[in-house]
Amino acid sequence: MNKRAEKVFFYLLAPLTVLALTCAVMAAHGQFPFGEKSIAWCDMNQQVIPLLMDFKDILAGKSSLLLNMQNAGGMNFWGVFLFFISSPFSFLVAFIEKADIYYAVNILLLLRMMLCAFTAVLFFHRYFCGLDRMQCSILGVLYAFCGYTLFYYQNIVWLDMMALFPLLLIALKKLADEEKVLPYVLALSAVMTINFYLSYMVAIFIVLAAGLYIFCCVERNSRGRRALLLGFATAAAALLTAPVWLPSLLEYIKSARMGDLVFSLQYSALFTAFPTTLAVLLCTSVIFIAAAFFIASGKIPAAREGRERCVVLVLFLLLLLPVIIEPINKMWHTGNYQAFPVRYGYMTVFFGLIMLAYLISDYNETSRLPALSNGIAAGVVTAVILTAAVAVMCLLLGRYYRELTVYTRTLWGNTDSLEKTLSFALIIALAYFVLLLFYKYRFMRRTAFTVLLAVAVLVECIFNASVYIGSPSGNVQGYQTIADLEGKIEDAEIYRVRNNKKYFDANLLGGLGYRTLNHYTSLTAESYMFAMKKLGYSSYWMEVNSNGGTAFTDVLLGNRYTIYSNDDLNTAEYAAGNLEYTNAGYSIVKSNYETPFGFTMNSEAFAMLKQLPDTGRMERQQQIFAALFHTDETLVMSYEPQHAVNTNCYITDGKYNISPDNPDAPSYFLYELSVKGTQTLYFDCFDRLSNSLSESINNSFTITVNGKRVAGPYPSQSENGLLNLGTYTDERVVIQVDVHKSLSTASFGVAGIRLDVLGQAAETLNAAELTEESNGLSGTVTAENSGEYLFVPVVNDGGFTAVVNGEQVVPETVMDCFLAIPLQQGGNTVEIQYCPPGMRPGLVLLSVGAVLLLLLLYGLKKGLLERMRSLYLPAGILLGALWCALFFAVYLFPLIIRLWR
Numbered sequence: 001m002n003k004r005a006e007k008v009f010f011y012l013l014a015p016l017t018v019l020a021l022t023c024a025v026m027a028a029h030g031q032f033p034f035g036e037k038s039i040a041w042c043d044m045n046q047q048v049i050p051l052l053m054d055f056k057d058i059l060a061g062k063s064s065l066l067l068n069m070q071n072a073g074g075m076n077f078w079g080v081f082l083f084f085i086s087s088p089f090s091f092l093v094a095f096i097e098k099a100d101i102y103y104a105v106n107i108l109l110l111l112r113m114m115l116c117a118f119t120a121v122l123f124f125h126r127y128f129c130g131l132d133r134m135q136c137s138i139l140g141v142l143y144a145f146c147g148y149t150l151f152y153y154q155n156i157v158w159l160d161m162m163a164l165f166p167l168l169l170i171a172l173k174k175l176a177d178e179e180k181v182l183p184y185v186l187a188l189s190a191v192m193t194i195n196f197y198l199s200y201m202v203a204i205f206i207v208l209a210a211g212l213y214i215f216c217c218v219e220r221n222s223r224g225r226r227a228l229l230l231g232f233a234t235a236a237a238a239l240l241t242a243p244v245w246l247p248s249l250l251e252y253i254k255s256a257r258m259g260d261l262v263f264s265l266q267y268s269a270l271f272t273a274f275p276t277t278l279a280v281l282l283c284t285s286v287i288f289i290a291a292a293f294f295i296a297s298g299k300i301p302a303a304r305e306g307r308e309r310c311v312v313l314v315l316f317l318l319l320l321l322p323v324i325i326e327p328i329n330k331m332w333h334t335g336n337y338q339a340f341p342v343r344y345g346y347m348t349v350f351f352g353l354i355m356l357a358y359l360i361s362d363y364n365e366t367s368r369l370p371a372l373s374n375g376i377a378a379g380v381v382t383a384v385i386l387t388a389a390v391a392v393m394c395l396l397l398g399r400y401y402r403e404l405t406v407y408t409r410t411l412w413g414n415t416d417s418l419e420k421t422l423s424f425a426l427i428i429a430l431a432y433f434v435l436l437l438f439y440k441y442r443f444m445r446r447t448a449f450t451v452l453l454a455v456a457v458l459v460e461c462i463f464n465a466s467v468y469i470g471s472p473s474g475n476v477q478g479y480q481t482i483a484d485l486e487g488k489i490e491d492a493e494i495y496r497v498r499n500n501k502k503y504f505d506a507n508l509l510g511g512l513g514y515r516t517l518n519h520y521t522s523l524t525a526e527s528y529m530f531a532m533k534k535l536g537y538s539s540y541w542m543e544v545n546s547n548g549g550t551a552f553t554d555v556l557l558g559n560r561y562t563i564y565s566n567d568d569l570n571t572a573e574y575a576a577g578n579l580e581y582t583n584a585g586y587s588i589v590k591s592n593y594e595t596p597f598g599f600t601m602n603s604e605a606f607a608m609l610k611q612l613p614d615t616g617r618m619e620r621q622q623q624i625f626a627a628l629f630h631t632d633e634t635l636v637m638s639y640e641p642q643h644a645v646n647t648n649c650y651i652t653d654g655k656y657n658i659s660p661d662n663p664d665a666p667s668y669f670l671y672e673l674s675v676k677g678t679q680t681l682y683f684d685c686f687d688r689l690s691n692s693l694s695e696s697i698n699n700s701f702t703i704t705v706n707g708k709r710v711a712g713p714y715p716s717q718s719e720n721g722l723l724n725l726g727t728y729t730d731e732r733v734v735i736q737v738d739v740h741k742s743l744s745t746a747s748f749g750v751a752g753i754r755l756d757v758l759g760q761a762a763e764t765l766n767a768a769e770l771t772e773e774s775n776g777l778s779g780t781v782t783a784e785n786s787g788e789y790l791f792v793p794v795v796n797d798g799g800f801t802a803v804v805n806g807e808q809v810v811p812e813t814v815m816d817c818f819l820a821i822p823l824q825q826g827g828n829t830v831e832i833q834y835c836p837p838g839m840r841p842g843l844v845l846l847s848v849g850a851v852l853l854l855l856l857l858y859g860l861k862k863g864l865l866e867r868m869r870s871l872y873l874p875a876g877i878l879l880g881a882l883w884c885a886l887f888f889a890v891y892l893f894p895l896i897i898r899l900w901r
Contacts, residue, residue: 010133014121014140015114021145021461022110022469029470032103039106041408041472044154046505047521049101051085053511056093056101062513066775067799067834069494070510072519072528072544073557073818074794076836079251079523082196082244087160098511099483102476105156109469112159117144120350123166127173130361134450138457139353145461147283148346150468151407155340160194161202162346169350172206176213176226181233181856188237196248197522200334201344204890206234208318211883212311214876217304224872225865227879232856239849243842248523250838254797256526256542256691261335265327265897272326272341275413279421280342281323283464285429286456287352291316293436294355297362312354318891319348327894338541338693339411363439364446375445378438382452385431386459392427393463396420405471424463431456479504481585485563486512488581488588494597494770494777495560496793498546502718503565503586506543517546517557528795530689531816536617536682536722541693548721550753551593551680552621552635555762556628557793560595561588593759596767598779600823601628601814603787612816616747617684617722624815629761637679637752641669647739655687658700659742671735671750679752681705681725681733685715686747695720697745702738713740727755768792768830776833783823790830792819799839803831 027034040049054070054077057063063070068077089108096104117140124136131139143166152158168191171183188206192199214226238245272278281287294313322329323342330336332344342348396404406417413421435453438444444452482504489497497514506520517532520543529544535557537548546559553559561580569587580588601609608627613620622636646667649658660667675681687697694717702712705725714723725735735750768790770779781790789812796819800811805824811832814820821830859865 010125010137011118011121013133014117014137014144017137017141018113018117018144019110021141021458022113022465025462025465025470026106028466029473031470031473032106036475036477037473038102038476039109039153039469039472040102040476041474042154042411044105044156047084047507048154048156049105050505050507050511051080051521052090052093052101053098053508053513055081055085055090056096056098057513059091059094064775064834066836066839068510069515069772069794070513071507071516072524072795073496073517074515075519075525075528076247076251076523076797076799076834078836078839079196079248080521082193082248083521083523084155085157086194087157089160090157098486099480102479108156109153109159112153112156112163113144113149115163116149116159117141119163119166120144120353123170124353124357126170128357128361130364131357132364132446132450134454135360135364138450138454139357141461142284142286142457143346143350143353145283145465146346146349147280147464148342148349150283150464151280151345152340152343153469157195158198158343161191161198164191164194165202165346165350168202172210173213175229175233176210176218179226179229179860181229181236181860182853184230184233185237185240185853188234189241192237192241193244196245197252197334198343199245201332201347204332204886205319205344205347207882207886209311209315211879212314213308214879216307216311224874224876225869228868228871228875229865230879231875232852236849236853236856239845239852242845242849243839246838246842246845247836251523251525251797251836254525254527255523256529257336257522257524262897264330264336265894266900268330268898269326270898272322272324272329273412275415275418276407277323277329277342279407279413279418280345281320281348281352282421282425283460283468284349284352285425285460286356286432287316287349289429289432289436290352290356290359293359293440297359297440309358312351312358316348316351316355319344319351321891323348325895327898328891331890331894359436359440363436363449366440366442375438375443375448378434378443379448379452382431382434382438382444385427385434386452386455389424389427389431389456389459392424393459396424397463397466401467401471404467408468408471421467428456428460428463478585479508481583482508483512484583485581485586485588486514489514489561491560494558494772495595496546496558496597497561497563497588498549498554498559500562500564500568500724501547502538502545503563506545509546509563514561515558517544517559519544525795525797525817526691527817529691531612531818533686533689533721534612534617534620534816536621536684536686538719538721539691540695540717540720541691545718545721547719548723550621550682550722551591551755552625552753552758554591555593555595555758555765556624558595558597560591562591563588592755594762594765594767596765598768598770598777598781598790598792600766600768600781600783600788601791601820602630602785603789605630606789606812606814606820609815610813616749617686618682618747618749618751621753625761629764631761633757635754635757635761637754639671639673639750639752641737641750642672643670645670655744655746656748657742657744658739658748660739667739669737669739671733671737673733673735673750673752675728675731675733675752678727678729678755680727680755681735681750681752683711683714683723683725683735683737683750684747685743685745686720687745693717697743700740700743700745702740704736704738706734712738725750770830775835776831778831779829781823781828781830783825783828786825788823788825789814790821790823790828791815792821792832794819796820797837799834799837801833801835803833804828 031037058065120143121136121140124139168187171187174180175184322332400420403416404420407413439449506518509516509518524542532544535553538545564587578590605627613623625635646661646665699713701714703710768781770777795817796813802809802811802821809822812820
């Protein structure tokens with residue numbers, strides 16, 4: 001084999017090993033391409049795959065990367081793209097059918113793990129000449145199979161950040177040692193482009209690492225110069241990526257995710273959830289053994305290499321602390337998180353592997369001395385421990401698999417899973433310990449050490465991959481039935497599709513190419529979520545769904561089609577003639593009513609509805625109806641219960657206080673209604689606007705209509721909007737609301753929408769004729785009077801511009817969050833364009849950054865940096881002050897706040 005081929009084989013050995021091991025695990029669990037199962041679970045199903053479907057439509061020109069009408073009633077998709085799928089691998093979906101993406105993610109995971117191994121090998125080969133090729137490959141495999149990969153691959157773009165991290169370290173070291181800024185600028189720009197949110201953690205790391213390295217490892221007379229270069233290069237990268245982070249930051253600030261930092265820290269636990277946090281690191285147990293050996297045998301700090309080792313150890317400990325201390329952990333997560341509590345964990349693991357690389361390099365040097373034995377005894381002892389590890393692995397996977405895999409069912413480990421994980425981690429850690437001990441004291445030869453180390457890594461990787469990659473193996477045939485719904489509506493106008501219930505993941509309807517009110521990402525706007533709650537639709541955490549609401553709000557928001565499961569279709573209020581499409585699982589049904597996408601409202605209605613009325617949800621429907629249609633006619637019929645059995649209900653401070661009189665006896669409200677005309681009846685229980693995962697009022701009721709159970713428990717996480725009790729015409733309806741617990745709620749009761757009134761009113765709406773264009777809408781509408789507005793059921797986040805009859809107008813906001821365009825009397829040609837807030841200034845900053853980078857490169861080439869010597873000292877002081885401020889903010893401040901409580 002020639003040298004070029006040997007070099008290629010060396011760099012590919014670790015990725016190919018990762019490929020082989022992962023394929024073996026996938027084959028054992030019947031996962032694609034060796035079976036019909038997918039690794040997809042949790043966020044991969046809920047967010048990543050549907051968003052990749054969206055991106056496929058974007059690449060095909062069917063929708064826009066900026067204004068995406070398939071999500072959240074029309075939203076800024078740019079931030080979502082940068083938050084979840086901004087990866088070169090995402091472009092592969094252009095060649096994959098949507099239904100097959102559930103299988104393709106298996107391959108996307110393989111590719112990313114191989115890339116992680118490859119970049120790790122690049123790092124270790126570059127900076128550890130004492131390692132042989134096999135040892136570099138072993139470290140690369142360990143990095144690819146670390147707990148960060150295994151726990152968080154469902155957010156698959158996070159593995160791109162993990163793959164970039166070794167390259168960022170190379171670039172950062174080249175800047176500090178050789179004053180080469182371009183690799184650092186490119187690496188940091190790539191990191192910020194791949195994932196805006198995780199870049200926050202990278203920024204924390206850069207300040208900590210660069211500050212320590214420059215002040216500990218760079219010559220005293222060069223520190224200020226390197227600090228200045230670091231500042232210029234970081235500023236250049238920040239400016240170059242301004243179109244990425246500025247729009248994303250503004251969108252994040254407006255999201256429902258924002259919370260009270262001090263409150264979050266005050267009421268956090270002191271320690272993290274160890275069954276979940278420590279388990280991430282236990283998947284690479286050798287890092288703890290390496291840390292122990294490293295501390296025990298560190299170099300003298302006075303030497304340059306010794307100081308570098310001290311920096312590595314300090315950084316490892318700084319990255320380990322947030323895994324243990326919860327307030328610090330929260331600060332690493334911008335102050336709060338809902339799940340995935342070690343999102344920086346790849347850094348911790350990698351610095352543990354760097355310590356291991358130092359140790360093996362040192363022991364390789366001592367291995368050149370005469371061996372103290374032939375190594376047979378040491379090999380036998382190690383082999384016995386490894387055999388025991390294999391036996392424990394087989395026992396755990398065979399007998400305690402369900403206990404081990406609780407994380408992939410609940411997103412959290414528990415004490416039982418930690419005990420089982422720890423039992424394997426301890427025995428494999430013992431194998432690593434004796435290997436390093438024997439090799440250090442020359443009881444084992446280099447070849448034997450490397451081979452046995454590879455075996456230990458092989459056993460550990462197979463065990464952990466079987467637990468975290470193998471266990472989510474899911475049959476995706478149900479998703480194939482859902483994917484079959486794509487493209488089944490032949491309607492040239494703009495319309496929306498809603499779910500009758502939450503049958504499948506919120507984002508999936510948009511992923512199928514249908515415009516919908518559904519959305520679930522970290523960038524769901526708070527104004528939108530709360531407006532949808534007020535209008536009676538279901539939502540929780542960061543997820544808004546289109547189930548709930550009423551026939552009236554569906555008309556307002558353009559919900560023309562509804563997806564039913566075939567089991568629910570029999571009870572639907574729609575005539576069979578409205579059935580658009582049906583398959584083995586679901587049916588698409590068209591509304592009976594006019595559902596325009598945009599209509600006019602006069603100035604009086606606009607003023608009254610600029611903010612949604614602060615009343616109960618059903619009362620609010622009547623108020624909106626009266627304002628829009630200028631009528632005293634009753635749309636909403638309110639009903640009172642005829643009987644309250646063993647139930648106490650009273651109103652104080654505008655709240656319904658409900659409680660059973662005797663908890664041991666049945667407690668219920670009984671409604672005996674005589675429905676006049678045709679009405680759809682709704683039941684409501686709603687208390688407050690929040691993004692909580694669960695509300696205190698949840699699971700309060702079971703509702704029965706005419707002896708048939710309609711819902712229960714209600715409200716629930718997925719069903720907390722207005723509850724549809726069915727449609728009835730001139731008949732008697734008996735509704736029983738069983739009360740399960742005491743509660744206090746702001747909105748409660750049974751009401752009906754008079755469908756004949758709604759149908760007549762909907763026909764009188766002065767509808768616009770709009771068409772969707774790239775990043776906007778355009779069309780015509782006639783205003784009968786001056787001062788009228790075009791109501792467009794799209795969320796106004798401040799990024800819209802509008803031109804009416806050739807004149808620029810200022811878009812307004814109505815009903816808390818929706819778009820309203822001022823019109824002229826008579827005919828109006830309307831053009832609405834969208835650009836994400838922050839994009840235009842971001843592009844300007846990008847231009848400035850490009851100029852700064854060129855000047856910086858030119859200055860370095862011409863030696864112009866010497867003329868800025870007066871800035872060296874201030875730059876060093878500034879870096880030191882920034883390091884201290886960051887250390888205080890991330891490591892001390894949260895503890896002070898927590899302990900002060």
